[in-house]
Amino acid sequence: MNNVFGEPWIIRHTNYFSDPRAEPDELLNDATEWLQYAYNAIKLLAELVHERGSIDAHRLPIMLDGIAAFIEMGTRCTTQAHLRLQWQQQSA
Template structure:
């Protein structure tokens, strides 16, 4: 899971500690911001260029894809962690407004 995460301390004590939901979502946001920044920069370079180096363009697009993939992976992990935590909570904690109104 730490394939994409930078948030976890890589010491031996923290190696077994899973990053929090909040940390994973923050890091996913960072990856998406990096991806957006590289996309904007690449777009500006292409618009201002007379010619485009297809090999460099391909490498840049691969980098954008990798950053986006990292963000999606983190969001997926955070979503799974949220479901695991929710499954451990007593069902009463997840009552809906309709359930509460019916109980009155």
């Protein structure tokens, strides 16, 4: 059984599967969406800390791993978009 607390379980088990026919614009839209998820999660975390004045030490690593996963997914989308743009330029 996996112990989620204190380890980057989410990052190790997160994959981004894109449509092989997706255009770079579509991938960049996906990247924007993933980064918006990360942004909103960070804002929520900041609001919780501001309201309570402290954080739950058991839940913080899970939330931070989730935010890292959102950022990782956005990065993967951007990387794939960049590679597909380069591929299209090579083919042209």
